[in-house]
Amino acid sequence: MPRPEKPLNPDASPRDWFGHEVRYWRKQRGYKASTLGPLVQVSPSLLEKIEKGTATCRRDLAERLDEVLETGGVLTRAWGMVYGETEKPRGETEKGASRKVEGTVQAHQGRILGRDISSPSGSPEPVDRRAFLATSSLAAFASIDLAGLVTPAAPPQLPARIRPKDIAQVLSVADDIHRRDNAHGGGGLVGVLASRAMQWSVGLLTAPCPDPLRPQLLSAVAQLGIVVGASHFDSYAHDDARVAFKIAADCAEEANDWHQRAKVYSFLARQAIWIGDPDTGLTQAEKGLVRADRLTPTIQAMLHSARARAFAKMGDVGGTLAAVGAADDAFAKSNPADDPPWMAYYDEAQHHGDTAHAWFDLVILKDQDPGQAQRRFEIAIAGHDDGYARSRAISGTKLASLLMAKGDPQHAAVVGHRALDDAGGLTSQRAADDLKELSRFASRHWRLPETTYLRERIGATLQA
Known part of the structure; x- marks a missing residue:
């Protein structure tokens, strides 16, 4: 069950009173913060902070809240009393004046793969033209x-x-x-x-x-x-x-636009799978395949590979193999001339990398033969040029993990060092997490100097 929302104290300050009004009207209209946020073009987390009085509400956001919640302009008028022209930019809490405001840019000396690198948190700032x-x-x-x-x-x-x-x-x-x-x-x-x-x-x-x-x-x-x-x-x-x-x-x-719609659902599927919700990921991929007859074979292959990754995370061997087969069959019919230009990225390297991830999970979770995963990762690595350095790094890291878990750890170390050559120039949390996974697999072979050195280099890269 979801936790009940924390009671607000509208008497604590004008900002708290304003936040209490936002929550009152939101509940009156039957919205959750997670539903209302996208409708007014801000993240649910920012909306919750405004309700708690710990984040500043912009005037144009107040206007959009009035419009969506049909308040008759209550929040816009309240904004003038609470913030007005004298509101100064400040952090999200009264005590943390030095903390960043959502949507602002801060210059931090971040770490090489994205840890502690500051980028706008929550959703983009409300659109203010x-x-x-x-x-x-x-x-x-x-x-x-x-x-x-x-x-x-x-x-x-x-x-x-x-x-x-x-x-x-x-x-x-x-x-x-x-x-x-x-x-x-x-x-x-x-x-x-x-x-x-x-x-x-x-x-x-x-x-x-x-x-x-x-x-x-x-x-x-x-x-x-x-x-x-x-x-x-x-x-x-x-x-x-x-x-x-x-x-x-x-x-x-x-x-x-059925092609764009399909690609959106493909990414929603991959995001859900990545954060540990493969069931939702499978649902999103299936939504993308609605009216598959209107989609090009390449786009169908992209969605079937997402289905395969969802089934694999759920440990469903049969479902994974069927989805990989459907993806391969669709990709075999692919004709780049039929695809929109933005699908050019989904080439042989991308297809084999995506399906290799599904095979990887079957190997690790269900002790399947690693041969298919290895072959597909190798095709992906060979096919990605410098323009797709992140994809090459991730496929290389996964291949190294596969070899550490089920193959030759010395060969795995060689592959891992090559992947690090690409990963070191990235700002990618996904790449960072894959390197951490590789380090864990390498720790099983702690007696080998090759794996010890690889783990040291991974640690240095993550901290750089």
């Missing part, structure tokens, strides 16, 4: 001065009317973040850029848009939402990821 781009062209995004991009001095206004070039800009930014995420991981500056991009693109949805362009705009924002969600997932900002995926799913549904 501010672009994360410093100008209305992509020149700012391509410039070297990324710090100026993150904190522009003069945020641009939204266009008076959506034009084709605005849609092209969303797609270009999505493509750029996708490349940065795959090459460097989703943490650090990549995560900051992703959050700002999401704010900007959602703002575009509020601008007047000619009817013929509306589906294109929605599909473009869906594509960006998937990229941003994937980046946040990689850095374990899971609330952020869910919000971005929810926006992407809503946009894809409204645009009747």
Whole structure:
């Protein structure tokens, strides 16, 4: 059973009183924080902090709360009394003045794989019609001065009317973040850029848009939402990821874009599986396969591989093998010319890496033959170039763990060192956790100097 919400004390301060009003209206309308947050474009955790009086509510968020909760403007008027023009930026608690405010950027000397690296927590800041781009062209995004991009001095206004070039800009930014995420991981500056991009693109949805362009705009924002969600997932900002995926799913549904819809559910499935909920992951993958006849074989393969990973985590050998078989059959029919451009990443290397993860779990959990997993990981590693350094590092790390558990530990150490060469340049919590798993498997062979050195190098990489 969920724990009851902590009682609030509206008399403690004006902020506490305001938070009490937010909770009152939320409950009056029958919403949970987890449901209301995405509707007003903030994370549930931020909403809960506002209710407790430990986080600042922005005026535009108060306005959106009034709109969704149908309060008649109560919260906007209350905002003026509690915050008004004199509200100063501050941390989430009265005592922690030096702590970061949700959605702000802090410069920390973070650790190499993302531990203690500061990126926006919770969901992206409420959309306040501010672009994360410093100008209305992509020149700012391509410039070297990324710090100026993150904190522009003069945020641009939204266009008076959506034009084709605005849609092209969303797609270009999505493509750029996708490349940065795959090459460097989703943490650090990549995560900051992703959050700002999401704010900007959602703002575009509020601008007047000619009817013929509306589906294109929605599909473009869906594509960006998937990229941003994937980046946040990689850095374990899971609330952020869910919000971005929810926006992407809503946009894809409204645009009747079955391909984008399928990809959203594929990522939702993978996120659920990764955080230990394979049953939900399987459900999400199955949702993505609704009307599979409208999907290309490559997209079907992507979703079946997600199903395979869910079945494997549940220890269902038969289900895993059937799903891997369905993924292989679909991928054999793949024709890149039929796929949308953003599916280009799902090539032979990606397919074999995804299905290898499912086989890996069967080997570890159900003592299945490791041969299939090893072969698929090797194909993935060989096929990923430097543009997909994270995928190559993760597949290499998993292969090393497989060999440590079921094969030759000395060979495993060699593979592990190669994976570390890629992983050392990443800011990825997923890569970090896989390295920790490799270190645990290597500890079984503590008498071998090769594995001892590998574990020392893993520890140094995680702390660097």
